[in-house]
Amino acid sequence: MKFNLWFTEYHNENISLSMRVKEVLYLEKSKYQEIAIIETYDFGRVLILDNTFQTTERDEFIYHELISHIPLFTHPNPKDVLVIGGGDGGTVREVVKHKKVERVDFVELDEKVIEACRKYLPNLSCEMDNEKVNIIIADGIKYVAETDKxxxxxxxxxPDPVGPAKGLFEKEFYKNVYKCLKDDGLMVQQSESPLYDLKLIENICKYLKESGFKIIMPYSYPMPSYPSGFWSFTLASKKYNPLDVDENKIREALKEIKTKYYDEEVHKAIFLSTPKYLKELVRNITKSL
Amino acid sequence: MKFNLWFTEYHNENISLSMRVKEVLYLEKSKYQEIAIIETYDFGRVLILDNTFQTTERDEFIYHELISHIPLFTHPNPKDVLVIGGGDGGTVREVVKHKKVERVDFVELDEKVIEACRKYLPNLSCEMDNEKVNIIIADGIKYVAETDKxxxxxxxxxPDPVGPAKGLFEKEFYKNVYKCLKDDGLMVQQSESPLYDLKLIENICKYLKESGFKIIMPYSYPMPSYPSGFWSFTLASKKYNPLDVDENKIREALKEIKTKYYDEEVHKAIFLSTPKYLKELVRNITKSL
Amino acid sequence: MKFNLWFTEYHNENISLSMRVKEVLYLEKSKYQEIAIIETYDFGRVLILDNTFQTTERDEFIYHELISHIPLFTHPNPKDVLVIGGGDGGTVREVVKHKKVERVDFVELDEKVIEACRKYLPNLSCEMDNEKVNIIIADGIKYVAETDKxxxxxxxxxPDPVGPAKGLFEKEFYKNVYKCLKDDGLMVQQSESPLYDLKLIENICKYLKESGFKIIMPYSYPMPSYPSGFWSFTLASKKYNPLDVDENKIREALKEIKTKYYDEEVHKAIFLSTPKYLKELVRNITKSL
Amino acid sequence: MKFNLWFTEYHNENISLSMRVKEVLYLEKSKYQEIAIIETYDFGRVLILDNTFQTTERDEFIYHELISHIPLFTHPNPKDVLVIGGGDGGTVREVVKHKKVERVDFVELDEKVIEACRKYLPNLSCEMDNEKVNIIIADGIKYVAETDKxxxxxxxxxPDPVGPAKGLFEKEFYKNVYKCLKDDGLMVQQSESPLYDLKLIENICKYLKESGFKIIMPYSYPMPSYPSGFWSFTLASKKYNPLDVDENKIREALKEIKTKYYDEEVHKAIFLSTPKYLKELVRNITKSL
Incomplete structure (x- = not known):
């Protein structure tokens, strides 16, 4: 008999996903949010912010490989990388696998998230002390507005566009991101569910276009612990197109980068396998502007 | 205030997905299972068999387009098609969109499922009376064992490999499917979650290989209403490889076939974007046999 | 396997009671509230207003016997009775069992509740057409303010003191009830949970005292389908004390009135068995005023 | 925003009660059961054995006062007391309040329950070290079978009649309890829900009668955290009848025993206010034997 203790995330007032909880490892309110790390039976340790699943040991590899390797293999020489958010450290962990990366500025708003993940999610936070990584506790919105880098x-x-993260989905922010990129720079943004949040993705693409990006391409993938299990990133680039990358180059590099989901085939195919309706939506927006 | 009535599917004893119910349209026990059709707030009408989501109006297009158009566009001349299961009619609806298809033998075990879906899921069952479609109420396992077609x-x-459907995941069945295919025939099988059911997929591929298929390729995709939101089909072919199809041919044909998810890019990319770990698993199995 | 469909009432944001639903018999929004009647496995048919259990076939006898027979056996000659609320008809059903009762004015705000219960809860609504019963569709608060009877x-x-029912727990209302009672009249009020709602019970008693009632006595009892399973009524009387009634008189009368919970012993004992802390609370209030 | 973590007890496969959890204080498997102590929002700390609520800080006073003071005030001189079960210590805490009690043998099967409650439920376990209390880690069934006291x-x-506790509801056990009582001794047994478990109560009374007890009287009361919120004890006595006790004697004694629920009125009234159907059931059984 297992203890009948469950955490439930309500995707909205009509749908919810519940996981049985083995142990509550951490539960604290920070200045910004309620932070929980729980041990589950099927998804290992799970980070929850304000009652929303952020990352789970079981499926985080999908998210973190795809948010990192797609842009880093699209850019031929990604020396300077800025990671905004992702206090669990999973993205940074993947980024530093790239030899060409010389420095990662890692801007996270909530120091308590970093502390908690350092302690309870070592599989994700393991590269936070990597010498390339420069942790900056700050609001990413302000950071890109003010930095000269x-x-x-x-x-x-x-995280989801709620509360302090709302500004990360507004035009002002994208303009500042554009400003902070070199002339051949590119960015990737977590862009929610292609099933639930189509209007939001539309806006993101519009704002990115209006901010000056030449190439705007969403890519979608299954993400079991997220609402609808169906998720997306949106890549916006000043110059490089992910479909132009030489697959052999990736294959070669992957000999030294261990991945479970991403490979040289996935690199391009993930854009092409994105559903027709989403590709059309974005095509229409970017064409019309 | 919405009425606080919920249906919950337990993926296993540790994870569950719940949807708020607007109306219970149909609820009956057949000889084989408990059949329910409910109206939900976010996923429209939903077919549930033995407390398991089978299909929802909101996301069924993903499943039905991908189970149908991938094999039908892989085969250059799919005249005679056999559909086993899928009593909601969604697969048949997609199949008959192909002009080259002359006849669809549609073998479903449970007549009551067909009746219920005819009445309450017209968006799915709408082509059941199509003149190409020949409904056969029978056990698919027995059908392929006995037919000479x-x-x-x-x-x-x-459905999931539980109860009467178990035999649809066993070697005997695949051998009979092989027997029922012409020399250049091919098949596609629903093959569960690449996150939860890796061992099952491994077995399916092994059995398919042992049954004589030359080409065995799983493909994965997001499926929000299914366990883990991450699902797969496995294609097994005697001759044709889905990656060899001319995209232009598909693009042309799609001018007359309305799809939301599938397009000529998705056709190949869905195989290539399947996670590395799953492609490797299958490669190892099929190589070793 | 039972269909996994559940209704949940949240007692507050921290506690909830759920029942598995066999069938949704009725679900409609009236001008005042959302009305549902469901068939459950263990509690029979259940009336739910705005997601709150109102009455269930299984335990309604407790509530309806105790709200009716206590006051009607306390009053030596209850000819004219007013019932406010209770659209399911259960209270009226008990009241008309008393031969001395000549007329019951039954004031219910929501006609749709009466209609639904007539159709789906015949065990409760069965005496609505009794010739003694005079159904008046009206707001009880206004009714007692305006009537000369x-x-x-x-x-x-x-129902609970939320929305339109709030006024049924305010001093103005009790004053009007006092006014509508003959010089030896008495009243009983549903007064919520002695565990959750002590402050409310305190106020009710205070207001009753201030309205002129001589005798104010709450009585508590178990009520499985209500929040905390622990519920109360409060009796307020101008003259008669329920503890003064001759038990033999009740025993005699009960030969012709079928009850399951109430008997001549329960009549007094239910007041005396009310928890010490509640009796003291009321004693302190009524003494101090 | 409160963390969305809930514990659910299923009363049976059709009804469940859920409480939001603030903190999991203790969770361990002992030789006999899974023991949990959680902190809830509304019921304080809660002891849970095998997914069943055992005791909560908020409503335990009802249970522990009624299981203790009723028998101890019924017996004129209760010097030697045996408590079987109740590892949380709440019953013992009430028992030692009686000056006449000289010794309490406290037989609990599961040492781990005692340890956990000592640490996390001091409000209940506070008298375990009282000099009158003699803790015996043993199976109560065996204890009464073997002791000469x-x-x-x-x-x-x-606990509920499941697993090792089953024997506590069988005739053999009652016979041994009878044997272990002095000639004017009496016993009280936790006897489940008068709504759900009527057949069980019937059996208990039958077995008690057959074991030789002269007086057998169940008494019921609201118990919010238990299934149906409606619970019972059954008193069986060789000589003394609880209805014969002098109320003045109790009132006097209560000047030095602090209670919240029990008082001299409750003492008798709780038997008389027990529902007619339950009193009749027991009367029929005891008469017929």
Whole structure:
């Protein structure tokens, strides 16, 4: 008999996903949010912010490989990388696998998330002390507005557009991201569910276009612990197109980068396998602007 | 205030997905299972068999387009098609969109499912009376064991490998499917979650290989209403490889076939974007045999 | 395997009671509230208003016997009775069992509740057409404010003090009830949970005292389908004390009135067995005023 | 926003009660069961054995006062008391309040329950180290079978009749309890829900009668955290009848025993206010034997 203790995330007032809880490892309110790390039976340890699944040990590899390797293999020489959000460290962990990356500025709003993940999610936070990584506790929105630095790749590993994260989905933010990228830079943004949040994805693409990006391409994938299990990133680039990358180059590099989901075939195919209706939506927006 | 009535599917004893119910349209026990059709707030009407989501109006297009158009566009001339299972009619609806298809033998075990879906899921069952469609109320396992017919394409739109459907995941069944295919025939099987059911997929591929199929390729995709939101089909072919199809041919044909998810890019990319770990698993199995 | 369909009432944001649903018999929004009647496995048919259990076939006898027979056996000659609320008809059903009762004015706000219960809860609504019963579709608060009639017994079979029912728990209302009672009249009010709602019970008693009632006595009992399973009524009387009634008189009368919970012993014991802390609370209030 | 973590007890496969959990204080498997102590929002700390609510800080006073003071005030001179079960210590805490009690043998099967409650439920376990209390880690069923001691009062504070506790509801056990009582001794047994478990109560009374007890009287009361919120004890006595006790004597004694629920009125009224159907059931059984 298992203890009948469950955590439930309500995707909205009509749908919910519940996991049986083995142990509550951490539960605290920070200045910004309620942070929980629980041990589950099927998804291992799970980070929850304000009652929303952020990352689970079981399926985080999908999210973190795809948010990192797609942009980093699209850019031929990603030396300077900015990661906004992603306090669990999973994105940073993947980014530092790239030898060409020399420095990662890792801007996270909530120091308590970093602390909790350092302690309870070592599989994700393991590269936070990597010498390339520069942790900056700050609001990413303000950071890109104020910094003078220029990056090759900016990865926006943001939570849902609620509360303080709302500004990460607004035009002002994208303009500042554009400003912070070198002339051949590119960015990737976490862009919610292609089933639930189509209007939001439409807006993101519109704002990115209006901010000056030449190439705007969403890509979708299954993400079991997220609402609808169906999720997306949106890549926006000043110059490089992910479909132009030489697959052999990726295959070669992957000999030294261990991945479970991403490979040289996935790199392009993930854009092409994105559903027709989403590709059309984005095509229509970017054409019309 | 919405009425607080919910249906919950337990993926296993540790995870569950719940949807708020607007109306219970149909609820009956057949000889084989408990059949329910409910109206939900976010996923429209939903067919549930033995407390398991089978199909929802909101996301069924993903499943039905991908189980149908991938094999039918892989085969150059799919005249004779066998559909096993899929009593909601969604697969048949997609199959008959193909002009080259002359006849669809549609074998469903449970007549009551067909009746209920005819009445309450017209968006799915709408082509059941199509003149190409020949409904056969029978056990698919027995059907392929006993029939002398030969098909170009066989689509196994089966439920989870529990109860009577168990036999649809065993070697004996695949051997008979092989027997029922013409020399250049191919089949597609619903093959569960690449996150939860890896061992099962491994077995399916092994059995398919042992049954004589030359080409065995799983493909995965997001399926929000199914366990883990991450699902797969496995294609097994005597001759044709889905990656060899001319995209232009598909693009042309799609001018007359309305799809939301599938397009000529998705056709190949869905195989290539399947996670590395799953492609490797299958490669290892099929190589070793 | 039973269909996994559940209704849940949240007692507050921290506690909930759920029942598996066999069938949804009725679900409609009236002008005032959302009305549902469901068939459950263990509690039979259940009336639910705005997601709150109102009455169930299994335990309604407790509530309806105790709200009716206590006051009607306390009053030596209850000819004219007013019932406010209780659209299911259960209270009226008990009241008309008393031969001395000549007329029951039954004031219910929501005609749709009466209609639904007539159709789906015949065990409760069966005496609505009794010739003694005069159904008045009206707001009980306004009714007692405006009527010139005088009653022997007034029974306030009200829902929780939320929305339109709020006024049924305010001093103005009790003053009007006092006014509508003959000089030896008495009233009973549904007064919520002695565990959750002590402050409310305190207020009710205070207001009753301030309205002129001489005798104010709450009585508590188990009520499985209500929040905390622990519920109360409060009797307020101008003259008669329920503890003064001759038990033999009740025993005699009960030969012709079928009850399951109430008997001549329960009549007094239910007041005396009310928890010490509740009796003390009321004693302190009524003494201090 | 509160963390969405809930514990659910299923009363049976059709009804469940859920409480939001603030903290999991203790969770361990002992030799006999899974023991959990959680902190809830509305019921304080809660002891749970095998997914069943055992006791909560909020409503335990009802249970523990009624299981203890009723028998101890019924017996004129309860010097030697045996408590079987009740590892949380709540019953013992009430028992030692009686000056006449000289010794309490406290037989609990599961040492781990005692340890956990000592640490996390000090409000209940506070008298475990009282010099009158003699803790015996043993199976109560075996204990009464084997001991030669004779008691004035035996209190069976048992869990539900499942697993190892089953024997506490069988005739053999009652015979041994009878044997362990002095000639004027009496016992009280936890006897489940008068709504759900009528057949069980019937059997208990039958077995008690057959074991030789002269007086057998169940008494019921609301118990919010238990299934149906409606619970019962059954008193069986060789000589003393609880209805014969002098109320003044109780009132006097209560000046030095602090209670919230029990008082001299409750003492008798709780038997008389027990529902007619339950009193009749027991009367019929005891008469017929």
């Amino acid at each position: 220029k990056y090759d790749v900016i990865i926006v590993d943001c | 030969k098909y170009d394409v066989i689509i196994v739109d089966c | 005088k009653y022997d017994v007034i029974i306030v079979d009200c | 004779k008691y004035d009062v035996i209190i069976v504070d048992c």
